[in-house]
Amino acid sequence: MPLDEQRQLRIRAIATRLAKGRDAGTVAGDADLFREVGIASSAALELLLSIEDEFGIQVPDADFNEARTVNALAALVARLEA
Amino acid sequence: MAMLQIEITHRAPIDDDLAADVAKQAVYAAPGVKSFRWDGPRQNASVELEAGADAAVVEDKLRRFVSTMVAKYRRLPKHLLRTNTRKVSRPLIGDIEDQLARRGFLRRLGPGQVGLSGPPLAFLRTLDSRLSALARERFAAREHAYPALIPTQVLHRCGYFESFPHSVSMVTHLVEDFDAIERFRKANGSVPSLVIPDPAALAPAPVCLSPAVCYHLYQSLEGESLGPQGVVVTAMGRCFRYESKNLRGLERLWDFGMREIICCGSETTVSALRETLVSMAGDEAAELDLDFTIESANDPFFSATYAERAYWQSRNALKFELMLPIPSAGDGTPRRTAAASFNLHEDFFGKTFSFTTHDGQPAFTGCSAWGLERWVLAAFAQHGLEAASWPEGWRREVFA
Numbered sequence: 001m002p003l004d005e006q007r008q009l010r011i012r013a014i015a016t017r018l019a020k021g022r023d024a025g026t027v028a029g030d031a032d033l034f035r036e037v038g039i040a041s042s043a044a045l046e047l048l049l050s051i052e053d054e055f056g057i058q059v060p061d062a063d064f065n066e067a068r069t070v071n072a073l074a075a076l077v078a079r080l081e082a
Numbered sequence: 083m084a085m086l087q088i089e090i091t092h093r094a095p096i097d098d099d100l101a102a103d104v105a106k107q108a109v110y111a112a113p114g115v116k117s118f119r120w121d122g123p124r125q126n127a128s129v130e131l132e133a134g135a136d137a138a139v140v141e142d143k144l145r146r147f148v149s150t151m152v153a154k155y156r157r158l159p160k161h162l163l164r165t166n167t168r169k170v171s172r173p174l175i176g177d178i179e180d181q182l183a184r185r186g187f188l189r190r191l192g193p194g195q196v197g198l199s200g201p202p203l204a205f206l207r208t209l210d211s212r213l214s215a216l217a218r219e220r221f222a223a224r225e226h227a228y229p230a231l232i233p234t235q236v237l238h239r240c241g242y243f244e245s246f247p248h249s250v251s252m253v254t255h256l257v258e259d260f261d262a263i264e265r266f267r268k269a270n271g272s273v274p275s276l277v278i279p280d281p282a283a284l285a286p287a288p289v290c291l292s293p294a295v296c297y298h299l300y301q302s303l304e305g306e307s308l309g310p311q312g313v314v315v316t317a318m319g320r321c322f323r324y325e326s327k328n329l330r331g332l333e334r335l336w337d338f339g340m341r342e343i344i345c346c347g348s349e350t351t352v353s354a355l356r357e358t359l360v361s362m363a364g365d366e367a368a369e370l371d372l373d374f375t376i377e378s379a380n381d382p383f384f385s386a387t388y389a390e391r392a393y394w395q396s397r398n399a400l401k402f403e404l405m406l407p408i409p410s411a412g413d414g415t416p417r418r419t420a421a422a423s424f425n426l427h428e429d430f431f432g433k434t435f436s437f438t439t440h441d442g443q444p445a446f447t448g449c450s451a452w453g454l455e456r457w458v459l460a461a462f463a464q465h466g467l468e469a470a471s472w473p474e475g476w477r478r479e480v481f482a
Contacts, residue, residue: 041428045393049154061158065397 007055007074014050015070018043029071057081084131088141092152096124099160099392103382104151109327110248110384112143116327147385154389158396163376164364168464172471176409178463179331185467194329194336201467201480202458208479209457210318210341216362217316217343221355226317228298231289236301239434242293245383245391249323251336252287259283291322295342296449303346303437303445310440312347314355318454332459333408333419339454345447348439352426352448359450360424363404371473372406372464379403379420400426406460421456425449 001009012025019038033039039047048064051057051073057080067076096104101120108118108127114135119128127148131140175181182188187200198206217223231253237243243250256263262283269277278284292298295317303313318341325334345355360376367374379401380392395401404422411417425448432438432445439445465472469481 041398042391042394044397045154045156045390048156061156061397 011070011073030069032068086129086137088127097157111147112140150385161378165375166368174409174463205480206454213341221314223314223316226315228319230320232292240297248384251291251322253289254284254287293323295319296344299344300431300435304435306437312351314345316343332455341452344449346445349446352446356448376404419456422452
């Protein structure tokens with residue numbers, strides 16, 4: 001599986017855990033995780049810390065603020081891993 | 083005085099806001115903690131203990147409390163929205179509360195309870211009336227009045243027990259039982275303090291003392307569909323927050339007056355109103371000729387909820403506070419108090435109490451809350467007790 005898809009899968013797994021009751025595995029990659037997928041905006045820190053733990057990276061807050069979809073987060077992780 | 087030194091290990095630096103909130107909340111973490119002070123680099127803390135405190139118990143509880151507070155904390159940049167400097171700079175009057183007390187204008191009636199009269203009361207009433215009038219004239223707000231009590235279940239649904247369990251004031255009463263009431267009566271007949279012979283004779287608190295005014299409005303809107311303009315309400319109420327060892331004169335009362343302006347409606351309506359309220363508050367404070375700043379802030383969430391919710395508020399610019407300088411606590415350290423706040427709650431209360439905008443979406447809410455006694459403290463500390471030192475527009479109302 002291409003690396004991009006792997007990153008998206010891992011982010012979808014985190015999103016599914018945080019979007020209580022919603023399977024983020026099937027949502028569109030460009031759906032807003034907070035407004036459309038149903039992650040509470042108060043769970044943003046949990047999402048950020050989970051991504052950092054999952055990929056072993058430090059995510060700058062300003063970048064995280066802009067990345068609100070699975071695709072955008074996967075691209076951000078790819079950039080930070082590079 | 084017994085002191086305890088605690089070494090705190092943490093992975094990231096502790097910034098000023100987190101350090102202040104940990105220090106403020108540490109007094110709730112264990113019995114016998116009188117104060118908590120960080121050392122310079124915030125690797126250690128000095129804890130002042132009350133007589134009889136068990137140092138081992140305090141250390142264990144404080145260590146776990148601090149770890150929980152700092153574990154996930156992430157700092158986001160603060161924003162300064164507005165600042166104002168008095169036309170004539172004078173030092174703050176350090177003993178203003180004692181001066182008010184000596185003149186009989188302030189009476190200390192119990193922990194976190196004061197009585198006011200004379201100029202401080204006139205100022206409080208004038209400020210409150212002006213805010214109410216502004217809300218009605220500028221936002222077509224309706225004036226409401228609410229009880230001091232609030233059903234425990236409502237506070238629970240508002241998330242208060244999860245976010246601020248340390249501040250709750252619960253109201254109980256004796257159960258309906260002739261023998262239990264008789265035992266209580268006889269036990270308390272000739273003793274100066276309360277005796278509870280049988281804790282089981284106290285009912286589980288069906289109500290609490292309300293910690294905020296706006297919760298009453300959200301409860302009252304349950305199930306309603308709001309009109310296209312939303313709902314704007316203003317109300318003044320007594321509010322109650324248990325502050326433990328942090329109770330400090332007019333700055334931090336257990337029982338205080340709060341004027342709120344509350345808006346429910348679409349996200350756009352509520353955000354726009356909040357912006358106008360920030361601007362209006364700045365104009366009012368400038369007309370009062372007070373030193374102040376308006377800046378981003380977060381609520382003092384307790385323990386495990388702190389990091390997540392403080393981050394949420396900062397990331398989404400949900401909370402601003404108007405900060406007023408007040409006299410130092412005696413050690414010369416400059417102090418400020420949050421005298422008004424400007425808050426957005428997204429659609430949390432709309433979802434919780436199922437009230438919707440006219441197009442059927444959960445309503446967004448926001449409020450501006452003014453701690454009236456804090457304005458009294460700051461205004462008198464900055465302008466004093468001589469009418470001539472006050473801005474002209476306020477002299478007649480305050481010193482009539």
